[in-house]
Amino acid sequence: MNIQFDKIHKSHLFAVVVGAFCLPVWAESGLDQQNQQQFPSQYNSWLATSEQTEKQDLLAAYPAxxxxxxxxxxxxxxxxxxxxxxxxxxxxxxxxxxxxxxxGKKGLSASCWTCKTPDAPRLMQKMGVEGFSAANFTDLGPEIKSVVYCSDCHVNGSEKLALPRPHAQNAMAKIKLPFDKQTTSMQGAQVCGQCHVTYYFQPEASNKVNIPWIFGSTADDIEKYYDTRRFYEWIHPISQTPILKARHPEFEHWSRSKHAAQGVTCITCHMPPAKDDKGNDFTNHKVGNALASFDDTCAACHSSKKAITASLERDKQQIDAKAREVEGLLVKAHFEAKAAWDGGATWALMNDPIMGIRHSQWRWDFAMASHGLYAHNPEEGHALLDKAIEQVTLSRTLLALILKQVGVDKVDYPDISTKEKAHAVIGFDKDGAQKAKDDFIKQQVDKHWQPVALHGYEQ
Structure with missing residues (x-):
C-alpha cells in the first residue's frame, strides 16, 4: 500500500482536526455530559444518524x-x-x-461486538483481547452500554484522534502506516478504517479479530495469506469448497483509489464541514452520502453534480451487472461440483476446479462486500469481477471434463429466483430461526440488555 498525501483539501483537513464528539443519548457520566455540552453541534449531527432508518434486505434483492x-x-x-x-x-x-x-458451550464469538461499541475496547482492556474474543457474543450483551461515539475516534475529552482497537493498530503497523507516525489526514482515514476494513476471526487466538495484511492489502495479497496458511471460514455444503469471506473492505479499496492519491479521504466526503445556527463551523457527524453535500464535499474537484451523478450511476450499473454475472456462474459451479462429487469424483480430480471456485468467490465478495465500491474505486471493482469471471469460467470448464469422465450427463440447477426458494434449497428454516430469535429478544435482550440494544426496535 503506497499512499501519497501531498495534496490535502482544506475542507478535508478542517473536518479532521475540529473536535468531534458523538455521544450516546443514554450516557450519564460527567465526562459524557461535558463533551455533549462542549460539542453540541457534533453531538446533534450524530443523533441525526437515527434518521438513517432505511434498510434493504439484500438476500431478497440478490438470492444467489x-x-x-x-x-x-x-x-x-x-x-x-x-x-x-x-x-x-x-x-x-x-x-x-x-x-x-x-x-459452558461455545457460541458466536464476542469479537462480533468489536466495531459496534466503545465498550469493546473497554472490555478488551479488562478481559484481555483473547479473553474478550473467547467469550460468547450473547454473554457480553448486557455489558454493551453505548454505540459508536467519541472515544472510538478520539482520545476521550479532546479532539486528538485515536485508534483504540488493537487489530487496527497491528494492521497499520504491518503495512508500515503506524498511526502515531501519520499526518492528521491519514489518521482520520485510519480512524474510519479500523472498522471499515476486511478481517477474520483468528482461530488459533481464541477468534480475536485479525486483519490479513501480512503480504499486503489487495485481494491477491490477502488470498496468498489465506492460501499459505490453508485458512477457510467454512466448507461449502454443496460444492465442498473451503470458502473465504470478505467483510466491507472500504479502507483497502479507498487506499488504492484516485481519491486517496489526491488526499481525499472518508472524512472529506462523508463528514464535511458545516455551520451551526450561529454560523460557527463544525464537523458534520451525520455520516452519509457525499452527493447530499455536494457543495461542501465534491465541488472542490467536480464542477457538475449532474455529471458526477451520471458517472456514478453508470459505474454502479456496470459493476452490478458484472456482479450478477459472476453470481450466476458461481451458483452453477457449486452445483456442478456437487454433481461431480455425487458421481464419484476424487480430490485428485476436483482440487483445481474447487480452488477456482474459492478464488473466484473471494474476488466477488471482496468487491461486493465493500459498501460504495462504484464510488470508492470502480476500477478495482471491475478488475476483481473480471478476474472472478475468468476463474469461475475455467473452473466450470474443468468441471465439465470431470462430469464427463465420471459419467454425469445432467446437472440439476434448482430454482433460486427468490429468497424463499433459495433458503429452501439450502434447507434453512427461516420461520423457525426467526421465532427462536424473537423469543431470545423477548426473554433476554428486552429484559437484561441495555437500552442501546433496543434503539429503533422499541415496542
Missing part, C-alpha cells in the same frame, strides 16, 4: 448470495447498513448473531 454463502450465517440474513446509531441494535437483532447457548 444465499447459495454462495450456504453453510454460513450470512445466508440467514444480510441487510444494507444503517446509521451509526443503530450499530448495536441491528447486530443484536439480526439472525446471524443467533441466540444464547447453554452455559
Amino acid at each position: 448470495s444465499i447459495i454462495l454463502w450456504a453453510g454460513s450465517s450470512f445466508a440467514k440474513e444480510y441487510n444494507s447498513p444503517r446509521g451509526h446509531h443503530f450499530a448495536v441494535a441491528d447486530v443484536s437483532h439480526i439472525l446471524r448473531t443467533g441466540v444464547s447457548v447453554e452455559q
Whole structure:
C-alpha cells in the first residue's frame, strides 16, 4: 500500500482536526455530559444518524448470495447498513448473531461486538483481547452500554484522534502506516478504517479479530495469506469448497483509489464541514452520502453534480451487472461440483476446479462486500469481477471434463429466483430461526440488555 498525501483539501483537513464528539443519548457520566455540552453541534449531527432508518434486505434483492454463502450465517440474513446509531441494535437483532447457548458451550464469538461499541475496547482492556474474543457474543450483551461515539475516534475529552482497537493498530503497523507516525489526514482515514476494513476471526487466538495484511492489502495479497496458511471460514455444503469471506473492505479499496492519491479521504466526503445556527463551523457527524453535500464535499474537484451523478450511476450499473454475472456462474459451479462429487469424483480430480471456485468467490465478495465500491474505486471493482469471471469460467470448464469422465450427463440447477426458494434449497428454516430469535429478544435482550440494544426496535 503506497499512499501519497501531498495534496490535502482544506475542507478535508478542517473536518479532521475540529473536535468531534458523538455521544450516546443514554450516557450519564460527567465526562459524557461535558463533551455533549462542549460539542453540541457534533453531538446533534450524530443523533441525526437515527434518521438513517432505511434498510434493504439484500438476500431478497440478490438470492444467489444465499447459495454462495450456504453453510454460513450470512445466508440467514444480510441487510444494507444503517446509521451509526443503530450499530448495536441491528447486530443484536439480526439472525446471524443467533441466540444464547447453554452455559459452558461455545457460541458466536464476542469479537462480533468489536466495531459496534466503545465498550469493546473497554472490555478488551479488562478481559484481555483473547479473553474478550473467547467469550460468547450473547454473554457480553448486557455489558454493551453505548454505540459508536467519541472515544472510538478520539482520545476521550479532546479532539486528538485515536485508534483504540488493537487489530487496527497491528494492521497499520504491518503495512508500515503506524498511526502515531501519520499526518492528521491519514489518521482520520485510519480512524474510519479500523472498522471499515476486511478481517477474520483468528482461530488459533481464541477468534480475536485479525486483519490479513501480512503480504499486503489487495485481494491477491490477502488470498496468498489465506492460501499459505490453508485458512477457510467454512466448507461449502454443496460444492465442498473451503470458502473465504470478505467483510466491507472500504479502507483497502479507498487506499488504492484516485481519491486517496489526491488526499481525499472518508472524512472529506462523508463528514464535511458545516455551520451551526450561529454560523460557527463544525464537523458534520451525520455520516452519509457525499452527493447530499455536494457543495461542501465534491465541488472542490467536480464542477457538475449532474455529471458526477451520471458517472456514478453508470459505474454502479456496470459493476452490478458484472456482479450478477459472476453470481450466476458461481451458483452453477457449486452445483456442478456437487454433481461431480455425487458421481464419484476424487480430490485428485476436483482440487483445481474447487480452488477456482474459492478464488473466484473471494474476488466477488471482496468487491461486493465493500459498501460504495462504484464510488470508492470502480476500477478495482471491475478488475476483481473480471478476474472472478475468468476463474469461475475455467473452473466450470474443468468441471465439465470431470462430469464427463465420471459419467454425469445432467446437472440439476434448482430454482433460486427468490429468497424463499433459495433458503429452501439450502434447507434453512427461516420461520423457525426467526421465532427462536424473537423469543431470545423477548426473554433476554428486552429484559437484561441495555437500552442501546433496543434503539429503533422499541415496542
